[in-house]
Amino acid sequence: MLEAIQLKRSWLTQRLANRFPPWSRVRRRAQSVGQMVLGPVAQELEDLYWWENYSLGNYLLNTSDSDPIGDHYKLSLPPTFDWRTREDADAVVYLAPTSVRGRLSGGTWVTLSQATRNSLEEFWFGAPDRITSSGETFTYQPVLSTTQISNLSTATLAAPAVPGKLFVTLSNNGSSMKNYRGIVNRSSILLQGVDIHGKTAKERIYFAFNGTRATKLAWSQIDSVSTDYVDDVAFLKVDWLTVGQADYMDPMGLHISKTREKFRFLSLGTQTFGSTLKQSTFAAIDLITVQEGDDSKEAVYEMELLDSAGSNISATSMCLWPHRKWVVVSSPTKLHFYIPEVELPDRSLLAERDTEVVLQIEPDREWSFNGDTVTFNYLMTRPFIRVLRTRWSVLKPSGSRVGLDPTGSEIAYSASGWVTNPLGTNFNRTGYGGTPFEYTLNETGTYVFYLESMIADSLNKSTENVVEQTDVMVIQSTSATAESSITLPVATGTTSFVGFDSWARPWVVSSTGVATRLSFHYDKYLADFNNKSIMVREDYDYVEVKA
Amino acid sequence: MASTKFSLFFSIENDDKYTGAPVYRTVRGDLDAHGDFLDLRRLDEESGYSYLKRLRSVIPLRAGSDQSGLIHGITRELGLDEKIGLEITPVASGSTHLAPAPHIEITATSLILYSEWYSADSYTIDSQVDIFDRGEGYLVGDLVNKIMESQYFVAELGSYMTGDEKSRGLFQGESTIVVEREFVPSASYFLLEHNDLVSGSVSFTEKTIFDDEKSTGSSVAVAGDYYIDYVNGAVTSFSQATGQGTCRYQYRDFPWRVRWSPITVYSLRDTDYRDKLFEHETMLDNSERDGLVTAEGSSVYSRLFELSTCLWGR
Numbered sequence: 001m002l003e004a005i006q007l008k009r010s011w012l013t014q015r016l017a018n019r020f021p022p023w024s025r026v027r028r029r030a031q032s033v034g035q036m037v038l039g040p041v042a043q044e045l046e047d048l049y050w051w052e053n054y055s056l057g058n059y060l061l062n063t064s065d066s067d068p069i070g071d072h073y074k075l076s077l078p079p080t081f082d083w084r085t086r087e088d089a090d091a092v093v094y095l096a097p098t099s100v101r102g103r104l105s106g107g108t109w110v111t112l113s114q115a116t117r118n119s120l121e122e123f124w125f126g127a128p129d130r131i132t133s134s135g136e137t138f139t140y141q142p143v144l145s146t147t148q149i150s151n152l153s154t155a156t157l158a159a160p161a162v163p164g165k166l167f168v169t170l171s172n173n174g175s176s177m178k179n180y181r182g183i184v185n186r187s188s189i190l191l192q193g194v195d196i197h198g199k200t201a202k203e204r205i206y207f208a209f210n211g212t213r214a215t216k217l218a219w220s221q222i223d224s225v226s227t228d229y230v231d232d233v234a235f236l237k238v239d240w241l242t243v244g245q246a247d248y249m250d251p252m253g254l255h256i257s258k259t260r261e262k263f264r265f266l267s268l269g270t271q272t273f274g275s276t277l278k279q280s281t282f283a284a285i286d287l288i289t290v291q292e293g294d295d296s297k298e299a300v301y302e303m304e305l306l307d308s309a310g311s312n313i314s315a316t317s318m319c320l321w322p323h324r325k326w327v328v329v330s331s332p333t334k335l336h337f338y339i340p341e342v343e344l345p346d347r348s349l350l351a352e353r354d355t356e357v358v359l360q361i362e363p364d365r366e367w368s369f370n371g372d373t374v375t376f377n378y379l380m381t382r383p384f385i386r387v388l389r390t391r392w393s394v395l396k397p398s399g400s401r402v403g404l405d406p407t408g409s410e411i412a413y414s415a416s417g418w419v420t421n422p423l424g425t426n427f428n429r430t431g432y433g434g435t436p437f438e439y440t441l442n443e444t445g446t447y448v449f450y451l452e453s454m455i456a457d458s459l460n461k462s463t464e465n466v467v468e469q470t471d472v473m474v475i476q477s478t479s480a481t482a483e484s485s486i487t488l489p490v491a492t493g494t495t496s497f498v499g500f501d502s503w504a505r506p507w508v509v510s511s512t513g514v515a516t517r518l519s520f521h522y523d524k525y526l527a528d529f530n531n532k533s534i535m536v537r538e539d540y541d542y543v544e545v546k547a
Numbered sequence: 548m549a550s551t552k553f554s555l556f557f558s559i560e561n562d563d564k565y566t567g568a569p570v571y572r573t574v575r576g577d578l579d580a581h582g583d584f585l586d587l588r589r590l591d592e593e594s595g596y597s598y599l600k601r602l603r604s605v606i607p608l609r610a611g612s613d614q615s616g617l618i619h620g621i622t623r624e625l626g627l628d629e630k631i632g633l634e635i636t637p638v639a640s641g642s643t644h645l646a647p648a649p650h651i652e653i654t655a656t657s658l659i660l661y662s663e664w665y666s667a668d669s670y671t672i673d674s675q676v677d678i679f680d681r682g683e684g685y686l687v688g689d690l691v692n693k694i695m696e697s698q699y700f701v702a703e704l705g706s707y708m709t710g711d712e713k714s715r716g717l718f719q720g721e722s723t724i725v726v727e728r729e730f731v732p733s734a735s736y737f738l739l740e741h742n743d744l745v746s747g748s749v750s751f752t753e754k755t756i757f758d759d760e761k762s763t764g765s766s767v768a769v770a771g772d773y774y775i776d777y778v779n780g781a782v783t784s785f786s787q788a789t790g791q792g793t794c795r796y797q798y799r800d801f802p803w804r805v806r807w808s809p810i811t812v813y814s815l816r817d818t819d820y821r822d823k824l825f826e827h828e829t830m831l832d833n834s835e836r837d838g839l840v841t842a843e844g845s846s847v848y849s850r851l852f853e854l855s856t857c858l859w860g861r
Contacts, residue, residue, distance in 0.1 A: 055577075058576075058577035058578075059577070061581050061599075061603055064577060064578060064581070064599055065577075065595070066594075066595040066596045066599045067595045067596075068576040068577055068595060069574060070573050070574055070578075070595065071571070071572075071573045071592065071594075072572055072573070072574075073570060073572065074569055074570055074572050075567050075569040075570075076567070076570075077567075078565060081563070081565050082563060084563070159706035159707075163707065194631065195607075196603075196604075197604060197607040198629065198631050198804065198806050199607065218603070220630075220631065220706060220707070221631070221706055503596045503599065503600070505596060534569070536569055539569075539571075540568075540569060541568065542566050542567065542568055543566070543567065543568075543569050544564070544565070544566040545564070545565050545566075546563060546564045547563035
């Protein structure tokens with residue numbers, strides 16, 4: 001598993017948690033103790049799921065990864081070379097070399113880092129370290145520029161610069177199911193032309209949603225594009241690069257909510273502080289929704305995008321890297337590599353939470369942005385309880401802890417901050433019927449909310465077993481820090497975009513419309529301690545190893 | 548490339564520092580397994596992109612013992628690309644062509660444009676361009692210009708051609724395709740699978756139903772009369788066909804897309820090619836290259852000619 005994924009919440013966690021009853025905290029909260037236990041299991045399962053998908057793809061020639069583990073370079077070290085070692089109580093362990101560097105053909109030395117945990121996955125499937133131009137450039141032109149269907153007959157078609165599968169994007173098409181004379185028909189696009197092998201071919205692509213689909217055939221020329229049961233106001237684009245689309249369906253991830261599982265789409269968003277990565281969902285198993293052609297997507301998460309140094313970025317485009325786990329985002333001068341999952345809260349912040357806490361915090365979200373207003377409610381996990389008094393407080397990212405009164409206004413956090421009989425008779429078996437309060441997060445970072453409560457059993461109208469408990473809820477800025485932010489070798493501009501051709505080779509298109517194929521480089525090594533050798537991925541003239 | 552560079556360089560400053568040149572290695576992966584299955588090995592240091600592209604072409608572009616099969620196989624084995632070389636279309640005149648019966652043929656040495664072509668014995672040549680020798684049609688770009696000089700045809704380069712490729716690489720063939728056997732439906736009016744048919748090329752097995760071809764549809768009046776709309780490939784007959792019969796015809800495959808490969812395969816039986824076989828050749832710098840074979844070469848040729856049923860010297 002990639003190191004970068006280990007800090008993220010797997011989408012599979014919720015699938016496991018959904019085996020619990022709807023009222024259980026493990027099902028409702030990502031930071032519940034139950035989900036902390038399920039998390040690592042879900043991560044391993046997700047990893048298996050991903051690799052199974054990857055292997056299945058490679059099993060079929062038409063979906064094979066064009067860059068599977070393969071070519072590399074090996075430096076054999078002489079028998080006299082000794083690794084550094086450390087003597088533990090029970091064994092002698094090898095230590096990683098203090099420095100490894102490689103000389104590029106131009107004479108520049110670059111520092112090589114060891115693949116994390118010396119793992120083959122990090123070595124081959126990790127984010128790149130360096131990007132150069134391959135020298136291959138074209139004037140960028142899509143096969144069919146974004147065209148309204150009513151103007152399709154007069155649109156011009158260009159040959160794809162790189163022959164291969166094409167990416168067909170349909171947008172603004174109202175319903176994907178059209179009722180015509182009593183028969184329900186699905187929207188489709190028909191491509192006709194010449195395939196990559198020079199044979200006349202045609203392919204029909206059906207759309208159940210607004211978005212992008214790849215063709216099954218590889219094309220070298222498109223002679224005509226026609227549509228069936230597509231709205232005249234819809235827009236169509238056919239491209240040889242996966243660029244400029246509104247939504248990317250994530251083929252390797254689902255969105256699993258507390259109630260149902262859906263397809264996941266990723267897109268870029270804009271906030272005052274910079275760009276975000278949005279996840280929205282579309283019915284996957286709710287077939288009625290698809291049948292009715294209701295393709296509206298529902299936003300679920302939005303993540304603030306930070307570069308590898310932790311600063312906000314202004315993204316120009318994003319795309320999914322085929323056969324890899326990375327989402328690639330371009331900014332005017334750099335490419336950034338992200339894992340598109342939300343980060344888990346720091347569990348040490350939950351230390352003060354009582355395990356059997358009865359009166360719990362019920363916020364309307366667990367991830368938020370600076371400037372967002374969160375609504376807080378109460379959840380009682382046991383009947384026949386009387387809440388004698390409560391005290392709300394919050395530890396802000398800046399480090400100050402303040403109390404909150406029942407309206408959400410900040411007060412001093414002190415012993416006098418207790419509110420007596422706060423819930424009155426508003427609690428019944430269906431939940432809290434009183435007024436929730438709102439609180440606005442004005443700082444970036446992690447907020448920790450505390451709800452201290454004094455509760456008592458309320459049987460036979462007598463008050464017994466008075467206990468004091470604390471619930472803790474962490475609400476943090478949803479952000480994704482780039483694993484790697486690399487400067488592009490070519491000038492691009494603010495309307496540039498990044499994309500992959502159907503052979504999974506990266507391209508960047510500048511604001512002036514020049515498409516340049518990029519070469520990703522990996523300055524990483526794997527050390528084979530027993531056989532005294534170093535494996536690298538790049539064709540260095542020389543590699544220098546210091547034990 | 549690392550495997551070819553000087554790989555014995557090393558320096559040991561002390562026992563814990565070493566500098567050396569890494570050596571290229573590869574590990575077998577899923578692509579190589581596909582390669583075993585399709586009998587196509589990875590070339591030395593070949594990228595996954597190139598290998599995957601070649602693997603995906605094995606089934607659509609079958610290698611075989613015929614001319615195109617050999618070109619497909621050799622091109623792929625060498626890691627080269629086939630493309631559409633050029634696209635030729637007859638000039639239109641209304642719903643039909645300006646030339647009465649356009650036809651194009653590429654032989655080993657020339658491209659021949661016919662304004663009228665009905666059979667191997669009945670034709671009129673519009674123009675002929677030499678594609679073998681350095682000159683008018685040696686490069687595909689020049690060939691396109693030569694074709695554009697014709698009043699009957701227009702040509703354009705394939706999308707991925709620069710025009711500087713040798714025209715010899717164009718696949719030999721003809722723009723008129725023979726359909727040996729197509730079922731005739733049980734109807735008195737039907738469309739054949741193709742249109743733009745060659746006049747006089749259509750023959751039916753049901754001779755009693757298709758006995759007397761008329762020049763207009765309205766002349767079809769008695770049993771045995773039939774009319775063919777050659778432009779649209781539509782047949783009208785007085786009697787209804789049984790559905791058991793077949794027909795044979797020729798159609799023009801326009802726009803004609805001619806494939807191109809850097810590999811050229813010639814047949815020693817091809818008399819056009821044999822004329823050029825030992826010819827002096829003009830090189831790029833206008834120097835002459837002697838086309839005579841060496842002693843070793845002539846022994847190879849004579850062994851090949853032994854296998855070929857040719858009459859030496861015609």
